[in-house]
Amino acid sequence: MELKTTGIAGTLESSDVMVTLEPASSGISLNLESTVINQYGRQIKETVLATLARLGVKNAAVTVNDHGALDCTITARVECAYYRGCQCDADGPYPWGGEIA
Amino acid sequence: MIPRPKPEKFRLRRTMMFMNAQKPGLIKDAYVYGADSIMLDLEDAVAENQKDAARFSLYHALKTVDYGDTEVIVRINGLDTPHWREDVRVAVAGGADGIRIAKTESADDVKTVDAAVTEAEREFGAEEGRTLLMAAIESPKGVLNAYEICTASPRLFGIALSGGDYRKCMQVKPVPGGIEMLAARGQMLIAARAAGVQCFDTVFTDLDDEAGFRAEMQQNKDMGFDGKSLINPRQIRIVHEMLAPTQQEIAAADAIVAAYRENAAKGIGVFTINGKMIDIAFVPGAERVIALAKASGIYEGEL
DSSP: OOOSEEHHHHSSTTTOOEEEEEOOOSSEEEEEETTTTHHHHHHHHHHHOOOOHTOOSSSEEEEEESSOOOHHHHHHHHHHHHHHHOOOTTTOOOBTTBOOO | OOOOOOSSSSSSEEEEEEEEEOHHHTTTTTTGOOOEEEEEESTTSSSSEEEEEEHHHHHHHHHHOOOOEEEEEEEETTTSSSHHHHHHHHHHHOOOEEEEEESOOOOOHHHHOOOOHHHHHHHHHHTTSSSSSEEEEEEEHHHHHHHHHSOOTEEEEEEEHHHHHHHHHHOOOTTTTOOOGGGHHHHHHHHHHTTTTTEEEOOOOTOOHHHHHHHHHHHHHHEEEOOEEESTTTHHHHHHHSSSHHHHHHHHHHHHHHHHHHHHHHOOEEETTEEEEOGGGGHHHHHHHHHHHHTOOOSSSSS
């Protein structure tokens, strides 16, 4: 599956993260803003990239605006943005335990 | 991933607190408040265009947050929406303890969800029959069909009254003393007890009215409800305190259980304590008092 359009998920609330995925042609570019960038910047980046790799995303312009989200929230928002960008049916079926793990 | 033990059908459920599954700030530490059960909500708390986001958030919370002894229930969307089937899939895939069915009106509603849960358990390799069900009753029709709802599935552990929608249907508003809900509460309790399942009262929404909340909770206790749905952590402690048995009740329960065990070992089924006849019929009630005392942290006996 490939990104067909811009997919956005999440909010700017505390403990949440807003993730935007845009279709791109040459690899993954990541633009990260976070209220905890000094402490957790590297970990957030790793989580985002690992999730994209698991989803098989090779080309995307990624924007992450984090307000102290846990890893599990970051993963959830990246996945949601991806499936929205792929224009999947919001009511699934989704591959729980497969691509989403 | 956090492996959860097989859900217990009949456990203590004094407090069942709603949590919006879409809000990461809420679900990540939902268990610290000490509610017996939390209900991660995919239904009313989640906006129509965020149903997908709430499921991703729910799935990863279920997989990564250690909820410990807190029971984790997922409230799915109504059967009249396009959302509920995927809600069932994600709840089962994530290993939730149970599913709360919204707007239940008939045994068929329960059976429909039961079948979808079984299908999901097979799909995701979960033990068949593991996932429990509870039914929220929100309409006059649901109240009238309470008994058939209670007996519709072996997964079903209880029914809960949902006051907002019910009051709307009945064209009434909350009244001190609860006369507007008396018939529904009574009918549901009778149905639940007849079927041998639990019964839970509706939420109390005026958070500033603690006296009103306590009055309603006292009525719940007097009527025999197992517990209450809650919307705010502040209400948990009050319910636990009010449902806690007195030391006198605990001592009496202790005496019954201990004497019953001692006599049963000797082959005696009926005996007296302080002149009162006791047989096996008194034991479940006494055990319930002891379980409540233990959960309330006030048990000092040896059982």
